[in-house]
Amino acid sequence: MPDSPNSSFIPKRGPTPSRRGSPSKRLYLFTFVSYMLLFASLVAAGGMYLYNVYLDRQFANEVKLLSEEMQSFSVANMQKVLEFDSRLKQASSRFDNSVSVAAIFRAIESVTIDTVMLKSLDLTRSADEKYLLSASVQTDSFDSTIFQRDTYQQNQSISAVEILNVQASVDSSSEESSAQSVFSFSAEIEVPVSAVLYQAGADQIFPPTTVSTPEAGLQEVVPEPDTEEPIINDEII
Amino acid sequence: MIPKGLFAQIAVIIVAIAIVWLNVKPSFEKVKNTQNDIETYQTEREKIVVVNSQLATLVTKMDSISTEEQRRLLTYLPNVIDELRISRDIMLIAKEAGVIYRDVQYAGEEGVSSNIRDEANITPISHFFTLSVEGTYDQVKNLFVQLELNDYPLEVRDVSIAKAEGDFLTTSVTIATYALRHEVSDSNL
Numbered sequence: 001m002p003d004s005p006n007s008s009f010i011p012k013r014g015p016t017p018s019r020r021g022s023p024s025k026r027l028y029l030f031t032f033v034s035y036m037l038l039f040a041s042l043v044a045a046g047g048m049y050l051y052n053v054y055l056d057r058q059f060a061n062e063v064k065l066l067s068e069e070m071q072s073f074s075v076a077n078m079q080k081v082l083e084f085d086s087r088l089k090q091a092s093s094r095f096d097n098s099v100s101v102a103a104i105f106r107a108i109e110s111v112t113i114d115t116v117m118l119k120s121l122d123l124t125r126s127a128d129e130k131y132l133l134s135a136s137v138q139t140d141s142f143d144s145t146i147f148q149r150d151t152y153q154q155n156q157s158i159s160a161v162e163i164l165n166v167q168a169s170v171d172s173s174s175e176e177s178s179a180q181s182v183f184s185f186s187a188e189i190e191v192p193v194s195a196v197l198y199q200a201g202a203d204q205i206f207p208p209t210t211v212s213t214p215e216a217g218l219q220e221v222v223p224e225p226d227t228e229e230p231i232i233n234d235e236i237i
Numbered sequence: 238m239i240p241k242g243l244f245a246q247i248a249v250i251i252v253a254i255a256i257v258w259l260n261v262k263p264s265f266e267k268v269k270n271t272q273n274d275i276e277t278y279q280t281e282r283e284k285i286v287v288v289n290s291q292l293a294t295l296v297t298k299m300d301s302i303s304t305e306e307q308r309r310l311l312t313y314l315p316n317v318i319d320e321l322r323i324s325r326d327i328m329l330i331a332k333e334a335g336v337i338y339r340d341v342q343y344a345g346e347e348g349v350s351s352n353i354r355d356e357a358n359i360t361p362i363s364h365f366f367t368l369s370v371e372g373t374y375d376q377v378k379n380l381f382v383q384l385e386l387n388d389y390p391l392e393v394r395d396v397s398i399a400k401a402e403g404d405f406l407t408t409s410v411t412i413a414t415y416a417l418r419h420e421v422s423d424s425n426l
Contacts, residue, residue: 034246037253045256048264055271062278069285074292081295087417090361091314094390094415101381101393123396198385 097128098198104131104191107157115144119184130159131196133189138182142168145183152189160190313389318364318416327368327412330387334380336372336408344411361415365394368410371401377408390415 104123112118119136126132139145145166152161166185320343331338344365370380377398384391395411 031242031246034249034253038249038256041253041256041261045260045264048261048268052264052267052271055268055275059271059275059278062275062282066278066282066285069282069289073285073289077292077296081292081299083417083419084299086359086419087310087314090359090415090417091310093360094314094392098385098390098392100385101396102378102385105378105381119400121396121398123393123398125392125394 096197097193099125099131099193099196100198101196103196103198104133104157107155107191107196108133108135108189111151111155111158113144113148113151115140116148125193128193130193131191133187133191135187135189136184137187138184140180140183142166142183145185149187152187157191157195158189159192159195160188162188164188309388314361314415314417315389316417316419318414320364320366323364323366323414326387327366327391330383330391331368331370331380334372334383335376336370336380339369339371341366341368346416359418362418363413363415366412366414368412370408370410371405372408373404374406377406380408380410384412 101123116137116139119138121136122134124132124134137148139148145163149161149163152158164186166183169182169184170180324341324343327341328338331341344367346365347363370377372380381393384393390413392413392415393410394413395409397409399407401407
């Protein structure tokens with residue numbers, strides 16, 4: 001048989017199926033990643049939307065709760081409490097600064113010597129700090145004046161003493177034959193409020209006296225005080 | 238030659254980025270703000286709850302005080318004073334002390350603004366009365382004792398004692414009593 005005119009010396013491959021080249025793996029991965037990104041972004045968007053809806057509801061609930069709490073606040077009760085508190089504080093301030101004027105007199109009595117007579121006495125309260133006493137005093141000698149001043153200064157209830165306007169005169173009205181020297185001076189005394197604060201029960205040493213009406217004349221009964229007898233005479237003035 | 242699939246994938250990525258940038262990121266900001274607002278409201282609500290609780294406690298404590306004690310406090314420091322009643326009380330005290338009662342006059346009140354020092358130290362409004370009496374030394378002392386025993390404060394502000402006839406002393410006393418100074422205003426609520 002003659003050779004085919006197309007025969008070639010190069011051997012030909014038999015009819016075998018040709019293989020397709022496999023696609024690049026990087027492209028497949030890229031596709032996966034891109035679609036995953038899209039999916040993730042959609043999920044994130046949806047999730048954020050739902051979470052926002054939940055938060056809005058929670059916020060609305062908080063607003064409602066806050067509004068309810070504010071409405072439950074009673075202005076009337078608050079005013080009542082504030083007024084009561086104010087009243088209590090103001091009453092306490094006056095109560096804590098209550099002074100026994102009788103204690104001031106007791107203090108003056110305890111330090112006034114026998115030879116001294118108070119002709120007049122003025123007492124003034126200076127805020128809640130102290131009482132200022134201004135006494136017009138008469139005595140028989142300079143020594144008594146000095147002794148009286150020293151006695152005032154030694155008293156613990158008295159914070160300051162000042163002796164002013166010391167004057168000497170002769171008392172010719174005395175019934176004795178010889179005229180007596182009379183020394184008069186002004187005493188300015190400071191008594192701190194803290195030294196004479198009121199104490200319940202401490203003032204019951206002067207029980208009430210009995211006195212009738214002026215028309216019937218005086219019938220005075222002065223009982224003995226419970227404390228020891230003061231240095232001075234029965235009458236300061 | 239660039240395959241058509243690559244264009245689609247790039248477009249998908251761009252869309253995903255656009256979704257994140259335009260939707261998810263602003264949502265994050267909004268979530269953050271909403272959470273801050275919720276926290277603020279919760280904090281404020283807790284404060285109000287505490288205040289309401291304290292107020293309820295104080296009201297309960299106040300209501301637990303007996304009526305008698307409240308009445309005494311009101312007597313000690315009333316809202317307003319009755320000058321006539323106080324004048325009468327002073328007169329009765331003077332007579333009980335044994336002094337000879339001469340006169341009692343209402344001498345007005347202290348300036349409203351002069352007593353206010355600061356919010357923490359407000360003092361009540363002072364009202365003054367002037368009492369004139371005569372008596373012995375012990376009677377005058379007893380007068381001061383009786384004034385101290387009164388149910389409401391009769392504070393001695395000034396005393397002036399001078400010798401009169403015999404053992405008698407002429408005494409003039411300035412007495413102060415008090416009324417509540419109202420300090421509650423809208424700014425306190």
